[in-house]
Amino acid sequence: MYQTVRGMRDFLPEEARKRQFVFAKCRQVFEKYGFQPLETPAVESLELLTAKGGGGDEIENEIYSFKDKGDRSLGLRYDLTVGTARVVATNALAKPFKRYYIDKVWRYDRPQAGRYREFTQADIDIFGVKGVDADVECLLVTKRVFDALGFKGYVIKANSKKLLEALMAECGIPAGQQVDALRSIDKLDKIEWNGVEEELEKRGVEGREKLVDFLKSNKRLECGELDELIAKATALGVPMEYDATLVRGLEYYTGNVFEIRAGGKWSCGGGGRYDNMVQLYGGQGTSAVGISFGIERVIQLMDEAGIMPELPPADVLVAAAKDEVRDKAAEIAEELRDKGVNCEVDLSGKNLSKQFDYASKKGIPKVVVLGPREIEAGEANVKDMASGEEKKIKLDELAGALGTP
Amino acid sequence: MYQTVRGMRDFLPEEARKRQFVFAKCRQVFEKYGFQPLETPAVESLELLTAKGGGGDEIENEIYSFKDKGDRSLGLRYDLTVGTARVVATNALAKPFKRYYIDKVWRYDRPQAGRYREFTQADIDIFGVKGVDADVECLLVTKRVFDALGFKGYVIKANSKKLLEALMAECGIPAGQQVDALRSIDKLDKIEWNGVEEELEKRGVEGREKLVDFLKSNKRLECGELDELIAKATALGVPMEYDATLVRGLEYYTGNVFEIRAGGKWSCGGGGRYDNMVQLYGGQGTSAVGISFGIERVIQLMDEAGIMPELPPADVLVAAAKDEVRDKAAEIAEELRDKGVNCEVDLSGKNLSKQFDYASKKGIPKVVVLGPREIEAGEANVKDMASGEEKKIKLDELAGALGTP
Incomplete structure (x- = not known):
């Protein structure tokens, strides 16, 4: 070594x-x-x-x-x-x-x-x-x-x-x-x-x-x-x-x-x-x-x-519930970045629970979950990793909702 | 050497x-x-x-x-x-x-x-x-x-x-x-x-x-x-x-x-x-x-x-017209910094015209001139170094006026 x-x-x-x-x-x-x-x-x-x-x-x-x-x-x-x-x-x-x-x-x-x-x-x-x-x-x-x-x-x-x-x-x-x-x-x-x-x-x-x-x-x-x-x-x-x-x-x-x-x-x-x-x-x-x-x-x-602030590696992880929505997830991540959100998108190709593990291991505070149904409804499931709380948010309100914790 | x-x-x-x-x-x-x-x-x-x-x-x-x-x-x-x-x-x-x-x-x-x-x-x-x-x-x-x-x-x-x-x-x-x-x-x-x-x-x-x-x-x-x-x-x-x-x-x-x-x-x-x-x-x-x-x-x-933007070393130089106002100039500079203005204050102790020379040599776009009369009147003379234009501005409006070029 x-x-x-x-x-x-x-x-x-x-x-x-x-x-x-x-x-x-x-x-x-x-x-x-x-x-x-x-x-x-x-x-x-x-x-x-x-x-x-x-x-x-x-x-x-x-x-x-x-x-x-x-x-x-x-x-x-x-x-x-x-x-x-x-x-x-x-x-x-x-x-x-x-x-x-x-x-x-x-x-x-x-x-x-x-x-x-x-x-x-x-x-x-x-x-x-x-x-x-x-x-x-x-x-x-x-x-x-x-x-x-x-x-x-x-x-x-x-x-x-x-x-x-x-x-x-x-x-x-x-x-x-x-x-x-x-x-x-x-x-x-x-x-x-x-x-x-x-x-x-x-x-x-x-x-x-x-x-x-x-x-x-x-x-x-x-x-x-x-x-x-x-x-x-x-x-x-x-x-x-x-x-x-x-x-x-x-x-x-x-x-x-x-x-x-x-x-x-x-x-x-x-x-x-x-x-x-x-x-x-x-x-x-x-x-x-x-x-x-x-x-x-x-x-x-x-x-x-104890005065060092929390410094999360990103504001949010955009996770894909199914492989068929990965391209859409990449697009939504780009839109979030345009609006000033520091945003990871899943690159692992792994299943949703592994994506949550990744966010939790890295200390990313929020996960935006996209599935075919969510996308059809024009919304996403946003999970707060600390509280475990989940909320449905309209896609066009996502950046605002993530920007104001 | x-x-x-x-x-x-x-x-x-x-x-x-x-x-x-x-x-x-x-x-x-x-x-x-x-x-x-x-x-x-x-x-x-x-x-x-x-x-x-x-x-x-x-x-x-x-x-x-x-x-x-x-x-x-x-x-x-x-x-x-x-x-x-x-x-x-x-x-x-x-x-x-x-x-x-x-x-x-x-x-x-x-x-x-x-x-x-x-x-x-x-x-x-x-x-x-x-x-x-x-x-x-x-x-x-x-x-x-x-x-x-x-x-x-x-x-x-x-x-x-x-x-x-x-x-x-x-x-x-x-x-x-x-x-x-x-x-x-x-x-x-x-x-x-x-x-x-x-x-x-x-x-x-x-x-x-x-x-x-x-x-x-x-x-x-x-x-x-x-x-x-x-x-x-x-x-x-x-x-x-x-x-x-x-x-x-x-x-x-x-x-x-x-x-x-x-x-x-x-x-x-x-x-x-x-x-x-x-x-x-x-x-x-x-x-x-x-x-x-x-x-x-x-x-x-x-x-x-030709796409490199102008990158001035500071937004403004706070200049003192007389030695007796230097302490006041230092204070005003601190207030400007509190309000987000990047601000040099004269340290040379030289006369006003030398202070203008310094701003011009360094490419500092504006000079705030303070003299005893200005301070008494609660205002400052602000000179735009490019146009040569001068304006009197109230001290408590200074940060706002400098922040919006």
Whole structure:
């Protein structure tokens, strides 16, 4: 038997329908704000993928890299930002340049329960805006997406790389130890305070007690851009929460960072400002801010919260009680589709009870049964699969009757 | 400067919007017929990709293959069928199993003008139905997609592998030369009749004159499944055309084959019946039929035919005449979005004339201008960017006025 490649998986229809639902909601909201689609290749040069300013060391080890038949060093993109930053660096685009992208990315890390080497991100990014209004817009979009998906009680945690740097300076942590310190703090969710303190000690980070005390207190040093972000976003209804310990792993962030928590201790998305990246990729200095949602995590949280709607594969199955009415059934199905009903027609050629089994197995909520007598009378028998209830409906009223459940 | 990898390309927003438009139309029609999404990995084992019954020799040479860091022999999928057939072979799925999939595929062939190593297919396939009704449904879907995209005068050419085999037997072509003969005929569009006849001669195919005479006459031998397909599809309004020379390269087809011609001599999609593939992949014998559209080709044909609609990046830009009204502008933009208007708000902080430039460069058709006086009067100035016409509109009537162009 052939299998999926290690760390990869299929999404069968039941799961794929949820994904299409979430993709559609994201797209709809992204376009509401004038974000435009952009597509970049799955394969990029390893040189680009490992360029400074990209994912940082952690991601570099995880690049799904390979040599092609022409001996080129390549890799599958590890996120949707790297290709986009290349596009912005190499094209003269009108600014602000606002793009969205929903697609797969690949990381060659150790597959574990719930972690895969292929996963899906939904990103928005704004290039060419210095001011905090662009950060606010990313959070407005986030709020509208999570509202549209039916989440309640989610929060967006925010912090600032600049604030973290100021804090470390104030605690007397030497420049050479600051990245180490940030990395330890970034693991808080995984290893808790005990673990963080142990790591800081092991690494001999100077000033660590002062730092930990401050972070535990969740006090906020003054920070213009973070204060403005929180004030503006809150005024526009975004549920904001300052979190002194929020670091966000990626070293490319330069200002505000944010993270979405929706019913759980794990992030289901995040982002921030990365004003240096386009320049590091050879482009002109270009301010940038963006946010990325982890689609698989979002869907898992929706399932857990019971907010994923029913997504039937079709509104109705048109079943034929006798073979002689199959052509007529096909015609009626076409008319229903013309009128906007998503409609399967029996293709199996099996008997009526098997057709009911099929509808029930697939979760199709209604079955239109056509027999010679029904057709002669210009009507159909419509069965509601949940209640078992049956109703005779005139053929020319069928679409209306099915459209209004 | 970093570049795209050889044979790969970016789709900038203007092009990507067209793609999203076509994807949405395809999805909408596919779901109208009860096709369900399925997603399979981009990366598959080379063993699967080169398995007999898959793409055949021609595609085998074009597989984008590589070894991963764990020394596994892998490749990027060359079409969307191979992963799907693996899924059908290895999962107990209720039949008929109808899936759609719109995504990228990769082939490592020589990049040329208009040919890329990464391209996009939109596929539907039906598994588990022997009868021709499934073939007909694939063509009904095709008709509805091409109608929805605005194509006029397209045709679906059809033929049957069984008919071709019967014909070759009748012409006295020995079994060992039939694949060669089919390959030569398959090149007709590229090398014309002269070229085909030359190739057949060079290969020493016996009975070639009789074959060529027959094909040129476009006569049709009796063939139950092809006759039934053409009759049924025609009765349901699908523009069918028999083509004796239609071969379709892929060797896995076992019955009817079809190809879409929409304003040009090149195919923009095709498919057919492939009843052996699932079994060759280790599954139970499963009838299968499907069709695949080449998205880049479809878009090119739409552009050439002038049927691609205007796809503005947003309905409107909300511009601020003075900095002091920016917060109010952000609020009004949010209200417009609540009411279903796709709406950008100025993020640049630049003066009004620069904001107009931005709208004009991006192709945003209308600009809502807010100044302190307008806000005091509870109204906005709405400028139509095409005509230059300006109108004062009450703020609470704004969404309605913008929604009805």
